[in-house]
Amino acid sequence: MKRHHLCIAFAAVISAGAARAETDSSLQSIEQYREALRDGNPAELFEAQGEEIWKTPAGPKNVSLEQCDLGLGAGVVKGAFAQLPRWFKDTDRVQDTESRLLTCKEKLQGVDIKAIIKAPFGSPEKDEMNALVTYISGASKDMPVKVSLAHPKEQAMFNLGRRMFYFEAGPHDFSCATCHGQSGARIRLQELPDLTIGKGAGVAWTSWPAYRVSSGQMWSMQWRLADCFRQQRFPEPNYTSDVTVALSMFMAAMANDAKLDTPGIKR
């Protein structure tokens, strides 16, 4: 791997055993902290909001989203999140949960989705999307991820996502792989999932959308990815753009069979 060269150059400075023991106790405390948060995840509040939004008539056509087809047929919410992203016949596109919700809002409710796409994260428009995703993800909790690559467009999207994962650019030369292409590494005290292997992708994919305790906000995967790109010093990805769906497809398919723990809670 890339960093082997770096490690050899610095071999003389690898830390002593004492430092490692201290690190272990730090990580143990962090795990205790996370455990205390798990019971009583404020994401539940957003789940309830999302369910209400799902069932409440809205938009120019004044209908609810209850007839939205998330891939398992009109109105089926349970289990749908576990199989997204997927290819949809009516749009002939591979769509993630949020992209599909936009399709339903446009087609069923007659909503102008351009305003939702443009609205910044944290705006009421995006908050509504986040609540909906939280509700939909909760209806697949404890189910295994089961994303298909059977359709050529699904496989193509996966391949593009994998390539995007390694795409390095910007003033800091960062790609997704810079931080998520190796096992056992951390940023500060946060352990980084290795998204190039099933285990790491499983840990990552099955814990989003998540309640962020740092901001008290509910973050969807779209928001998570947009903020990853911000930290990468990239321009901002368009909401539900192909880059975001491709990366999700890559992560989700890598995470196949992992059990969903959605919605999650994060730092």
Next chain:
Amino acid sequence: MKTFFILPLLLAATPALAESGPKTDWGQGADDAAFAAMIKSSFHDKGIATLARLDQDSTQAFCSDPARATGASKEAVEAREKIEAENLATIKWPADNTWLGDWKKGEAVAQSGRGLTSSDKADGVRGGNCYNCHQISKQEIAYGTIGPSLWNYGKIKGDAPETLRYTWGKIYNSKAYNACSNMPRGGHMGILSEDQIRDLMALLLHPQSPVNQ
């Protein structure tokens, strides 16, 4: 549109892959047109983070192909050596031969992960992101492990001229020593000023710095 340059650049950077060997089903050479179209349609300018940032230089294009960035083939090894030589040539050494600045300021630079994101101002303070990936001073328990521990760096490495030179060069342009290092090119990409690099040098090498206690 600046992003038009991506595709030719990618192709130019991968002659060996395009001409010889089996075509893989993903990555550079497999779906270049679709990939370039995806990049072009998927981003928008935000603040100082404009679309121009998606234009790769030759190092970035090369390192975006994991097979060549880490592969053991003779072609890959030679290509990496070439990239390293190119990057080494960019390093600007301290003009007045002053290598060390103020380690206290260096600690602040090392702690900060700010600067150059879409939510930062153009003239905002830029940090070095160092603790994100390295253990440095023993007092900071929240350190990352993507890079090696730098605790006691100066104590172990000493202050010989070649150590000063290597350390400066590594901070200025890490890719001069490892073509596809995960470490940003602090000086070369204009992330850090010369004074900030001096301060980081002091943090790592000054005998009084907490790093060497």
Next chain:
Amino acid sequence: MMLASQDRRGFLRHTGLFGLAISALTFLPRMAHAAWNKPAFDAKTMADAYKAMGVENPTASADVTLVASDIAENGAVVPVQAISKIPNTTQISFLVEKNPNMLAAAFDIGPDMLADVTTRIKMGQTSNVIALVKADGKYFTAAKEIKVTLGGCGG
């Protein structure tokens, strides 16, 4: 009750008439309600907070347990639990020494409750957190340092 000094006018200003109407309409068997202890929550030193709460000579006690992790991954949400084994515990409070205002929350423990409460508090920086217990008019404490760490990329 918990309050040594009551600021009735401050309470009115604070919650408005609507708040007053709510408390007036609360009926059936109930504990006496004290006004929100503004001086205690506004206090900027531990001494002032204790004074506003009527706390005198708090003593550390092994019968008070403060359950919290040594390190908080984020200071915005720090889970804390306090358990008192001291008989006749009537109040449990959480205080953070290095917050701009120390007092975070005060729970009145009625006769129908166990002296065991859990909540989540904000911490601006690494600090001692104190569980303060009132029993039979006396005050007992358990303290623990919780380290607040920097997280993520920091940008």
Next chain:
Amino acid sequence: MPNPMKIRAASKDGVTEVKVLMNHEMETGFRKDSSGAPIPAWFITDVVAKLNGKEVMQAQWGASVSKNPYLAFKIKGGAAGDKVSVTWTDSKGETRTDEATVS
């Protein structure tokens, strides 16, 4: 109208454990918005819990209780089918009451 709480109450071995999540910003008054203007303090000040209409717990909170507050406490007695209600009042005088059935 403030958003609803989530209340869970479970009885075991003669003790009813109540866990509550509340929807609230809990603004400290120390933060600033993107334009640099201070965001005024706004937080829950009073919490009251009842078992079958009888008050069992009351609390006073400051602004350093976390956003979207979590609260857990234990009531002596209580049995499946009993009603637990929680009421909060905030510094603007807004209030919200929700109820759950003990399981």
